[in-house]
Amino acid sequence: MDLLTSCKDKLAYFRIKELKDVLTLLGLSKQGKKQDLVDRILAILSDGQVSKIWAKKSAIGKEEAAKLVDDTYRKMQVSGATDLASKGQGTSNCGNSKFNVEIDEPFHSDTKVRCPCGTSLETELMIKCEDCKCHVWQHIGCIIIPEEAMEGTPQVPDVFYCEICRLSRADPFWVTVAHPLYPVKLAATNVPTDGSSPVQGVEKTFHLTRADKDLLAKQEYDVQAWCMLLNDKVPFRMQWPHYADLQVNGIAVRAINRPGSQLLGANGRDDGPIITPCAKDGINKLSLTGCDARIFCLGVRIVKRRTVQQILNMIPKESEGERFEDALARVCRCVGGTATDNACSDSDLEVVADSFGVNLRCPMSGSRMKVAGRFKPCAHMGCFDLEVFWQCPICLKNYSLENIIVDPYFNRITSKALRGRYNRD
Numbered sequence: 001m002d003l004l005t006s007c008k009d010k011l012a013y014f015r016i017k018e019l020k021d022v023l024t025l026l027g028l029s030k031q032g033k034k035q036d037l038v039d040r041i042l043a044i045l046s047d048g049q050v051s052k053i054w055a056k057k058s059a060i061g062k063e064e065a066a067k068l069v070d071d072t073y074r075k076m077q078v079s080g081a082t083d084l085a086s087k088g089q090g091t092s093n094c095g096n097s098k099f100n101v102e103i104d105e106p107f108h109s110d111t112k113v114r115c116p117c118g119t120s121l122e123t124e125l126m127i128k129c130e131d132c133k134c135h136v137w138q139h140i141g142c143i144i145i146p147e148e149a150m151e152g153t154p155q156v157p158d159v160f161y162c163e164i165c166r167l168s169r170a171d172p173f174w175v176t177v178a179h180p181l182y183p184v185k186l187a188a189t190n191v192p193t194d195g196s197s198p199v200q201g202v203e204k205t206f207h208l209t210r211a212d213k214d215l216l217a218k219q220e221y222d223v224q225a226w227c228m229l230l231n232d233k234v235p236f237r238m239q240w241p242h243y244a245d246l247q248v249n250g251i252a253v254r255a256i257n258r259p260g261s262q263l264l265g266a267n268g269r270d271d272g273p274i275i276t277p278c279a280k281d282g283i284n285k286l287s288l289t290g291c292d293a294r295i296f297c298l299g300v301r302i303v304k305r306r307t308v309q310q311i312l313n314m315i316p317k318e319s320e321g322e323r324f325e326d327a328l329a330r331v332c333r334c335v336g337g338t339a340t341d342n343a344c345s346d347s348d349l350e351v352v353a354d355s356f357g358v359n360l361r362c363p364m365s366g367s368r369m370k371v372a373g374r375f376k377p378c379a380h381m382g383c384f385d386l387e388v389f390w391q392c393p394i395c396l397k398n399y400s401l402e403n404i405i406v407d408p409y410f411n412r413i414t415s416k417a418l419r420g421r422y423n424r425d
């Protein structure tokens with residue numbers, strides 16, 4: 001039997017999960033119907049396409065791909081399919097390695113389906129959270145909600161984070177300690193026929209244990225209600241529906257600081273109210289209504305407050321964030337040259353700085369930057385004083401603390417400029 005035929009036979013036994021595992025390990029897309037996934041794997045096995053794709057990065061051939069199929073199949077036989085299902089998480093999202101043939105590496109302990117719809121059924125169309133410690137699966141139909149009703153399946157984002165992982169990146173000052181209420185979707189309770197926004201809401205209970213209460217007695221711990229727009233274009237922020245009306249144990253809690261009718265802009269964000277004073281031991285009642293056509297989810301978490309200093313300590317040291325040459329190359333790219341231009345290969349910073357003028361003022365505070373920070377994925381050269389941890393004030397893109405680095409280029413200029421000033425003084 002040739003490679004293709006034997007793999008085809010084995011793939012026939014695979015469920016969606018095993019197919020996705022193999023695709024993950026191959027670094028290929030896991031989206032689509034079951035047959036699409038099978039076809040994608042077979043395409044690699046049939047013409048060695050994979051070796052073309054990865055010729056530069058690694059020497060992956062169809063033999064390796066066949067070995068993955070074989071290994072997965074043998075594991076299904078040895079441990080029983082259900083057992084395998086609980087171990088079969090892929091690893092491609094961890095670190096940078098696109099491909100990992102080491103199928104015996106310790107996998108994430110189980111495949112979790114946690115969806116704000118409340119069911120944990122495995123369906124054909126699921127998407128996995130990017131976060132390495134999470135890897136939770138959700139139903140695409142439940143969470144990828146297009147802004148306007150479109151035909152066919154909505155656009156699935158390249159990088160997807162579940163609500164819990166979005167939340168943990170939304171505000172570095174709050175560390176999630178526990179989830180007394182995992183996110184639940186608000187449901188439309190009244191859809192008006194005149195085209196105005198439907199009333200939506202949810203009523204839930206959450207439980208606080210004695211241990212939770214002991215924790216909450218400490219000053220730095222609190223209970224927080226939070227709300228998020230599903231499929232928000234700005235992923236790492238909270239957002240409450242229009243005219244949000246939140247009640248905890250019958251007590252009205254102010255959820256937002258903006259007027260109920262005002263839309264949250266691309267650079268705005270809501271907070272999650274602290275509900276510690278209205279929460280009690282045991283069962284607590286929570287309700288939220290709003291008047292909004294979009295889909296939101298509501299949750300309750302126990303949080304621990306971080307200090308500014310703790311957050312600053314989490315940002316990698318300048319020497320660990322980015323090489324100076326890379327920073328210089330970016331600056332050159334942004335001013336229209338390349339790193340090999342004469343002007344740029346000159347390491348005399350004052351000359352470089354003189355030739356095009358850089359702004360050493362923080363766009364947030366307006367004063368001279370002390371430590372110039374940036375979000376690593378930003379393409380522009382502008383920096384800001386390390387004081388914002390969630391959104392770039394230059395391009396307004398939404399990032400989280402884990403993406404922040406010290407800009408070695410700007411930092412060298414600012415420290416030189418400062419030193420110059422001190423020397424004069």
Ligand SMILES: [Zn+2]
Nearest residue numbers: 115117139142
């Ligand atoms: Zn769901």
Ligand SMILES: [Zn+2]
Nearest residue numbers: 091093094132
């Ligand atoms: Zn992982």
Ligand SMILES: [Zn+2]
Nearest residue numbers: 129134162165
């Ligand atoms: Zn997640």
Ligand SMILES: [Zn+2]
Nearest residue numbers: 378392394395
């Ligand atoms: Zn930016």
